[in-house]
Amino acid sequence: MTRTRLVLVLPFLAASPVAGEEVMNASATQEFVVGHLFSYTCFDGTVGSGRISADGSALGTMRLFGRGQRRYLHLPPGTLYIKNERVCATVRGLSFSPCFSLTKTSETSFRGAISGLSFMYCDFNRGGRTQIARRRGARTANEGVLAGAARTRP
Numbered sequence: 001m002t003r004t005r006l007v008l009v010l011p012f013l014a015a016s017p018v019a020g021e022e023v024m025n026a027s028a029t030q031e032f033v034v035g036h037l038f039s040y041t042c043f044d045g046t047v048g049s050g051r052i053s054a055d056g057s058a059l060g061t062m063r064l065f066g067r068g069q070r071r072y073l074h075l076p077p078g079t080l081y082i083k084n085e086r087v088c089a090t091v092r093g094l095s096f097s098p099c100f101s102l103t104k105t106s107e108t109s110f111r112g113a114i115s116g117l118s119f120m121y122c123d124f125n126r127g128g129r130t131q132i133a134r135r136r137g138a139r140t141a142n143e144g145v146l147a148g149a150a151r152t153r154p
Helices: 002-015 026-033
Strands: 037-042 047-052 058-063 071-075 080-083 086-089 099-106 109-114 117-126
Touching: 026 080, 026 086, 026 099
Parallel strands: none
Antiparallel strands: 037 047, 037 117, 047 058, 058 071, 080 086, 086 099, 099 109, 109 117
16 A cells, blocks of 8 residues: 555656756746747657747647657647646647646756646757748759759759
């Protein structure tokens, strides 16, 4: 019986902040996160990058489970909001609005976990040169050339 209790408690202990980490309240979250570009890696291998705006919208990229093509994401204004000092989300198709616990792990990173499900988390790191989107420029002469063999024009 004691062993079963220990197994049930371990995931919650793992999510508790250790020395140097702090659980962020709503104002700390807004100051630390809003408007900054973050790359992220999640417990299931999902990776990507994105930016959250002050209006509760977000845009970024995602590769589910770390495989396949990178997908562009846009969440409309009001999707993310503050409720009882936590960040919550309105997600179409869900019968509830999930909320998240955010723990600052360094001056440039934090961990976000679904409240009550600490094993479902993503680690976010600020900065980097990740490109979310770009405009297509004019085509160059070598665009579409494979294996470095340049086309010649008559």
